[in-house]
């Protein structure tokens with residue numbers, strides 16, 4: 001397998017007629033771990049949803065390619081087939097579909113033409129071993145996808161999917177929210193265990209907590225729907241110590257949010273049906 005490359009060029013996108021992404025450029029290659037940091041409301045989740053093809057978002061311009069192929073032309077399942085994976089900030093619940101059925105179906109969708117499906121026994125063994133590694137409760141495999149899972153269980157479950165599906169490029173959106181220190185370490189170890197030339201990752205976070213466990217090679221800061229600063233680990237350390245104010249001052253940014261007249265809210269309403277669960 002050759003080294004995967006996800007390339008995002010001058011990407012602009014809107015939701016509900018509001019422009020959110022205003023020209024994002026980013027290239028992630030196999031072997032690399034990138035982090036996008038930034039306060040709430042700066043467009044980070046929008047970027048991840050647009051890459052995966054969420055229907056609520058409209059692409060206004062720019063390009064996304066995966067291994068040279070036009071991602072914007074692909075359906076969501078074709079994007080997964082091409083090797084892209086998203087661990088969502090607010091994973092959806094799918095009553096009626098068990099976790100293990102979902103994984104089996106998703107793995108099937110990743111098969112190349114003519115490739116034989118893994119035997120059921122091999123699948124079960126792999127699932128059991130991964131559940132064990134992630135210290136997930138064994139009965140979660142047979143429960144409906146994300147239904148009644150705690151915040152931390154949902155996040156671990158996203159990592160279970162990532163490990164089972166073995167994407168080439170994974171985007172992990174706020175994978176650290178709701179995790180205690182033990183779970184953070186497990187998630188960090190799981191991502192580190194996938195590090196290879198055939199795997200690249202984008203970790204989206206607004207704190208650096210998860211980055212204590214996964215050392216990124218590149219760190220980017222998002223504000224007002226753009227990547228406004230990029231660097232290495234030193235950038236992350238400086239943000240950890242000093243916050244984001246110095247970047248805003250340096251760049252003359254007063255309000256870092258994309259939609260500036262919007263009230264600051266801890267979680268935005270999303271369109272995936274999870275808002276009821278969040279009590280919104």
Ligand code: ADP
Pocket residue numbers: 015016020038039040041042043044045046047056258259262268269270271
């Ligand atoms: P971040 O992940 O950096 O916190 P988001 O990408 O979630 O930022 O949101 C950026 C802006 O886009 C916010 O103003 C948010 O309210 C708006 N937005 C994002 N997704 C939706 C959506 N599905 N419906 C309405 N507004 C949205």
Ligand code: MG
Pocket residue numbers: 044045046089174
């Ligand atoms: Mg977000």
